[in-house]
Amino acid sequence: MHRFIISLLAVILSTSVRAQMMEPVHFTSQLKTLQGNEAEILFTAIIDEGWHVYSTNLGDGGPVSATFNIVKMDGAEPVGKLQTRGKETKQFDKMFDMELRFFEHKATFVQKVRFTKPTYTIDCYLEYGACNDEMCMPPTQVEFKQQGKSPAAAPEKGKAEVEKKAEDEVKAEEAIVADTVAVADTVAADSSMVTVPSSPEDALWAPVIDEMKAMGAGDSLTDHSLLYILLMGFVGGLLAVLMPCIWPIIPMTVSFFLKRAKSDKKKGIRDAITYGLSIIVIYLGLGLLVTAFFGSDTLNAMSTNAVFNIFLFLLLVVFALSFFGWFEIKLPGSWTDKVDTKASETSGLLSIFLMAFTLVLVSFSCTAPIIGLLLVETTTSGNWLAPALGMFGFAFALALPFTLFALFPTWLKQAPKSGSWMTTLKVVLGFVELAFALKFLSVADLAYGWHILDREVFLSLWIVIFALLGAYLCGWLKFQEDEVGGDIRKPMPVLCIMGGLVSLAFAVYMVPGLWGAPCKAVSAFAPPMNTQDFNLNTKTVEAQFTDYEAGMAAARAQGKPVFIDFTGFGCVNCRKMEAAVWTDQRVADRLTRDYVLISLFVDDKTPLAEPLEVTDEQGNTKTLRTVGAKWSYLQSHKFGANAQPYYVILDPITARPLTGSRAYDEDIPAYLDFLNGGLERYRELTK
Template identity: 60%
Template sequence: MRKLYSLLLMLFFVIAAHAQIQEPVKFKTELKTLSETEAEIVFNATVDKGWHVYSTDLGSDGPVSATFNVDKKEGVELIGKLTPRGNVVSKYDPMFEMTLRFFEDKASFVQKIKFTAPTYKIEGYLEYGACNDENCLPPTQVPFDYSGKTSLKAAVADAKTNDVESQDTDGTEATTGQGVTEVATTPASEQPVVSADILWEPVIEDLQSFGEEHAQQKDKSWLYIFITGFLGGLIALFTPCVWPIIPMTVSFFLKRTKDKKKGIRDAWTYGASIVVIYVILGLAITAIFGASALNALSTNAVFNILFCLMLIVFAASFFGAFELTLPSKWSNAVDSKAEATSGLLSIFLMAFTLSLVSFSCTGPIIGFLLVQVSTSGSVVAPAIGMLGFAIALALPFTLFAMFPSWLKSMPKSGGWMNVIKVTLGFLELAFALKFLSVADLAYGWRILDRETFLALWIVIFALLGFYLLGKIKFPHDDDDNKVGVGRFFMALASLSFALYMVPGLWGAPLKAVSAFSPPMNTQDFNLYTNEVHPKFKDYDLGMEYARQHHKPVLVDFTGFGCVNCRKMELAVWTDSKVSNIINDDYVLISLYVDDKTPLSAPVKVVENGKERTLRTIGDKWSYLQRVKFGANAQPFYVLLDNEGKPLNKSYAFNESVPDYIAFLKTGLENYKKEK
């Protein structure tokens, strides 16, 4: 019985030591021979429910993409890039302002290789990122090592299989090659650490004695894309190319037949034809370019520059510099065909004529809409956006046909429609800077830092306000100097928004535009004093500074691509009480687990009896988080004394300011008790 109790007690401590280590992803690797000269390295993973593994090529502004990395290569050449296979999910992420592609339940990546010599050897690792709704794993590596002999006549791959499920010396399973690596259960004195200092010793049991924190995150549905398209269609209605056509078209349907019901049915058919035409357009965009290519638009610098130029051209057209029109022979041909036919085909061709004639006004709106929704990477996303756009565009034709008396109350076309066009031109010019900003950050040009971006937006929205007040005229504006009530309030909103952004030139957070403007770290001149910045980005240096100044430490395990980390910094750290406690009472050390800066020399460590190589600064801090705290997800906050011991439970993603203040104050109280 005593042995049973002892065994249960040991099991309890082992479980406690691993309580915070999450292992949601388990990878296996395999070398598959395709021919005498080619083979594939296949990475297959099982993913726990609620977790997802990110796909390849998500861009520098997104989370950690899956990448194929080679350390040693002899007699082998790579063919193409790492390719995802299987059911890839595409979903818009509001924090990254982009559509992310990821796997759920199962993930598969393949790298094709070519043999170039009788013998071969290839060694390296797959690196990937994984998240759930609460937190993310640090960049995780899946090592592989294959060697063997080949023949030009018969490729013989005698490569050793990379077995991801091995056994440690004490009989428990160690998970090398998986998404997450276990922390060894050996005593602290035997733990392999980067630094021999006591500050790196594990404190998992101490941390577990305080408890742990959890939180959740909200999601967004496809309804967002539909609403975006619907709003675009409503805007297009009030342009000079569409609004004047509505009464003429409805009157035509009602007068072409004595049967009122048939006239209403024809108007319904006309509206349905508009919907079909634009939905087909949305599907055609994806069919031509492909869903994966469209997804690249959101992060690829070259495409973002093209989008920027496209929106500038559209804006110039709306300002009256030129008209974007399709060849007139197209619309004339369709129109003559509509007159020569009858029935449903005639009505459909009339709707198609409307689409061609109104292109100069609807084209820029449709172009901007497709730029936004196509980046979801889904075949149906552009179609959903176009469905919303077409329904809004077709709605008045149907409603006015059903209720012809409403036509008398329609506002007459006039200069107000041109005001809408010019206003759209200003807005497209502003959004063009957003796309240019993405390219600027990707290439590191630093030509569009935060204050430069805000200065341009301030000028654009101030000019829009002056235009709405009648102080600026464009070539196709009329000479009427009267400003209506609606136009006045639009000018008031635009000028107020411009003034709201002015403090941002000196570092104000400007939460309303944080989703569009470049990050705060690109700001060269910053007078905002309520911000929280880490004193150190190196653990050992920060701990030594805290010891000399007799202050507790707040260690922030974060990442450049960590969505919830940015949310915490924006929603919690900007609170004056929180910022005062962190800046005055703690030494803040922020450790970026996805920092790709190479170490001065690779560091060999051993976890669970398996040798690992730390190649980057991010690898080093991720290793620290695992071996010392038994955790591997971000954001992750821990409070430490000057000997590296925890002062309170860890804190994960939770945007409650009172909870975070309580977390910090409890740590301070425990630190004072120790002293």
Template identity: 55%
Template sequence: MKRSAFSVIIFWSLFIASTFAQNPVNWKFKIEDKGNGEIELVADASIDAGWHLYDTQIPDGGPYPTGISIDEIKGATPIGKFHAVNSKLHKEFDKVFEMEIGFFEKSATFVQRFKVTDKAKFSLKGDVRAQACNDRECTPPIPVDFSYNSKNLPATVTVAGGADIAATGAQDSVVSSPTDTAQAQVTNIDIQVDKSTLWEPVIENLKVYGATGNQSDQTLLMIFIAGMAGGFLALLTPCVWPMIPMTVSFFLKRNKKNKGKAIKDAATYGLGIIVIYVALGLLVTAIFGASALNDLSTSAVFNLIFFALLVFFAASFLGAFELTLPSSWTTKIDSKADSTTGLISMFFMAFTLALVSFSCTGPLIGWLLVEAASTGAVVAPAVGMFGFALALAIPFTLFAIFPSWLEEMPKSGGWLNSVKVVLGFLELALALKFLSVADLSYKWGILDREVFIVLWIVIFALLGLYLLGKLKFAHDSDLKSISVTRLFMAIISLSFAVYLVPGLWGAPLKAVSAFAPPHFTQDFNLYDGSVHAKFDDYEAGMEYARKNNKPVMIDFSGYGCVNCRKMEASVWTDPRVKHSLENDYVLITLMVDDKEKLPEIIEVEENGKTVKLKTIGDKWSYLQRHKFGVNSQPYYVLLDLEGKPIGPSYAYDEDVDKYLNFLKTGLDNFNKNK
């Protein structure tokens, strides 16, 4: 049961027993002149021995906080929040509510400041509500009324100047804070803001603050590293590994008297490999277009296609069938290499390698291009292919420079097939990520977090058993004994499967947070360290923020956003970040790939064209592009009550201290501008 539901049960169960009981808190009110046309409503609470009442700031799901509700106000406007002064605040961890809670004993003083705008018409009516508890029972938040008019004002009070009135935007009515939730704490002026204002572009405003976190650079670096890792894995496959000594020997034999020429040919051959694969990456960008890459990553159809494609590739690696390109292609390219000389010859030889090794490199290239396209970066596919090709090209050049190393190379054998099988298991695990994105986007609910984790546990357990020789495929050679390398890999795989087990009960599993579905999809969750947004609608969240006078953090996210899950698992779970997001801000998470249909299609003008927004994701993606000039996720921006930035934007950067500074900067600016 959630803590919020638990607190409601406690509240209503104690209400009947306490309704007619004497209030253990005695309240006294008075008005004090603070000068410059400002007054304070002072609420002194005298608390019976053994009882305590709670602070005005209580985390979500906790007991009822002490708060003020203003029913009528004329000739004055509130300033700031209702808060405690000159009172000793105790803080303890409450086992019932499972959180640290502030409370007062014996006595407490609370104040709410006002600016007087019309002394003759001054009128103030409302009540203070507080929940008092002892070791055995609690009272409901009993309202204690107060009422003042112009006669009750101290004689020394002066009226604020007209210029001050205009600056503060004074008005004669206050919308009361909601009293049916535990989050209600203080009544503030409900500043009416036109909804169209909330959508006005603030790109220039953001430039003043700059940005924190360099997502694009980090993303491209990670794609490059992933490309190199894929290239080195491809080297260990049966399609590529035997080609290394054959190709290098060909260079050396063709240039027996000129070793320098052999090295030059090998280097040119390696350069040809790089050119071919980088050209493939550029071709992907040219076909889909820069702006379409990010849309593709969030498309359910796109993710379903690649789920099926990766399962197909995995089946090939596991030995179900062999992927080969038409032999005529290879023959033609090979004959071109024999009939030409110089650079052109080396290029056709490199092309031959690309075609011959396709059955092994194809699945790796397909996965890499999908990941690169998912980043939305224009050059990501080319950067990924450059890393992949560089890893493939390096051995050919090095072995040509140091031919004696060829004798020390492990000979081809059954171990190469084992590499393919291992890659097959890994492709099968990664395929589930693409199915998960489609499932989340369309809210099918077929691959919740625990189902995903169960499948991964089975896959990596089977991989461990395969490495130990307990699972065998038809094309595997006999394994009389296992090597130390296989043993270590089996230990890693089986340990990883065991590591995943606590995730079935909600453990964060930070190592796989980028792949696993979000926590909110888990049906049985014992973990309470994750952060959940209070709102998933921009305008509703802004409305709540205005009524509660709190700054807003917009989290532009996506179901298929890998880096979003990383940030949520590694940064948001930090206790300091979690506390700030839950208490200092109104957190609004907007999923740009939510495929739920809008009640009606919205037509907007963008870059001189009419764009139709058909889904909720379309709406939030347009908001991000139109208002902030950004189209990548994760993207965090801090706003005031009118939708204006109060600090720098933040992209993907897992530095917790930077993120805390980002949050603190926004909060400080919000408080200064109030």
């Protein structure tokens, strides 16, 4: 009922105003021809003192916005939207509970049109709203009617080409104007603010995969990463061989196979090779099981998940403590007994496979921390092949000595005997695992912005860890296991002392990093430089923008090409590139002076203002809920890549590549060629 009364009062008020012939706004209209086949319809208003006319696109729930309306238009067509000219005022209105935009004293509303025929007929009107501090006028219309010959109409022949060219120019002009206005507000407010695009299919997000391929875009990161994982698995397997629970088993196992077939040495060698292959199959199966259980998307998501990374941190700490001898990780003894009994009861290839499985169970206390570290590294790489490839490298190195000693039994006499050196090796690996554990805590800290493990805190902990490792190898620090079966006063071997000095030197090397030194040797593991509170290094390169749309708009406004850096808080190779390549003065000058640098973190867990629905390459619809998911989708959708670091140079107007992409490669001259090539291409296009 009260709404009806209010509406009735409004009608009475408006009628009263009309009866008094109030005309606070005085409009004139005209058609102004431009160059070519275009013209402008101008609605010019003179506004009485105390009154104001509202601008365009105020939104729902507010006063009447100025709009352009067509009754009939033949021989001409509108171009773009209604524009305004004059001094626009912004003010928050308590009654409407929104920010309003309006004009006082004078205003001009402009609608651009394009002639399409030799003659034209235009019948249109402008609808606007006007108010003062006490009252408002009802929506009012200003008519414009005109017909005649087009001053410069495009010929009928070729008209479509002319119209399309003009339309493209108008769209580009409108995009530049809109983005330039937006970037002023964005930069003033927060350059890291994320703006969800109106459509992932607009010009900024249009795929350029074919163009990147044609330019010879190189993405060698995946190959480098897989090779690194394979080598890391192989080294892990060699270390596992030297553990106390495996090394003594090698001569006994090889001797067993040789004695088993005294009459047929070939059979003994064949059985030993089968034994080694069985070890590979078992560990490779473990890697494939991890891949099948999690899948590539889950592995990539887990790589920066806080709970998962904290779990890995705690797991590696437990493994380190077990290597220090504080407790021993063991599987139930019944498991080993059952598998061993089954191996004795069977014959043929199955018995050999079960013997290999028995070795895996028996050696679990020594190999579990190494396998755990390896699986942690591979699962957090985000590559679905990594766990299987890492386990293959580990198993190959573990099975290699069994096979080689079976083929060449005399080598066993030259092999070192087990002893205290194995305990020393375990403790050293414990320190290494403790250092690696901090990396995973750092990944979670960076992705969620907790700031509990910034760069100087991380370096401080690493300095302490490697200083203690050096003290242990030099014999100044002892563990409980060192007291068992030997004289703790016995001096350490020369090799251990040399390793201890190297570890101490490494700890000293990291000390200047507390004041901002690059420390390139640890840049792959330490948090980025921008997390450091006290930094005397002024040569660091930091991105001007961490938002794609805002950065592209700024590049348009500044007239510079765009350098996009797809990176991640947990990306090891990204930190390496920043420390080894970006710190070069020539590279730093190019990035900061000639480009607009945009860093997009694909593992940023900041929630988007609104979830974004997208369709992937397989046609599946998915919802992007975080900033990192948005940038990850941009990289795969637009550029056809999903590994970091990934660098690409774009034209700020068309959002198309100026040259091929680059991935992880510490070749500074090649990186400079990449930057110079993109800059030269941009200058050619802008001439």
